[in-house]
Amino acid sequence: MTGKLRLSQNHLHLLETCPRKFQETYLDGLVSPITWEEEENMAWGSRFHLLMQQGELGLPIQGFMAEDRELQNCFLALVKAAPEVFSPQNNYSSGEFREAEHYRTLGFGDYVLVAIYDLLTATQNEAKIIDWKTNQRLVNREKLANNWQTRLYLYLLVETSDYPPEQVSMTYWFVRLRGDEKPQKITFVYDQQQHEKNYRDLTKLCDRLSDYLHQYQRGEPFPLVAS
Secondary structure, eight states, rough: OSSSEEOHHHHHHHHHHOOOHHIIIISOOOOOOOOHHHHHHHHHHHHHHHHHHHHTTTTTOOHHHHHHHHHHHHHHHHHHGGGGGOOOOOOOTTEEEEEEEEEEEEEEEEEEEEEEEEEEOOOOOOOEEEEOOOOSOOOOHHHHHHHHHHHHHHHHHHHSSSSSGEEEEEEEEEEOOOOOOOOEEEEHHHHHHHHHHHHHHHHHHHHHHHHHHHHHHHOOOOOOOOO
């Protein structure tokens, strides 16, 4: 194995929940089949993320919405529910930074932590991560708080910027609607205690991965967790 292994939220989640599946997916290249419904949901989510990225870049988005009425309805509902998210292009307050599909990395021991933020906005006093959730159900807040996406994204932003944890937040917008539903959001405000816990847990997980990799190179598979 050459170079440092890059670890995303998906890597961390799988490593923690089922090390053997981590091995099969990321080391052995085995891909589990997905259902037609899962494939459709992934395709719709990709279209929504591309729509939001195009809009943030000031590119035309009418074509996207003309081809997909559900996409149009969800986008317009989000604009109405979250006007603060949709700042006019090139009319930001002085010193504000905004970028869709913002990519960040951090060397972490033998590994590189990676994240792609759907939208990152930052001023002198605060930075906000925004993530578009395109599944059709609201995720439990506690479950989302413990999810490695939330933990990694917040940790990584603090470690790669000058913001203290208390000036960083992450908001999930659940945008795919059913019936008369409105977009819903869940926001997490970070703090130093959470940051230190994330560091400790990341260190333990990466140390565990190193042990698994050493065993794997000797022909021993990653542990199998009983479901």
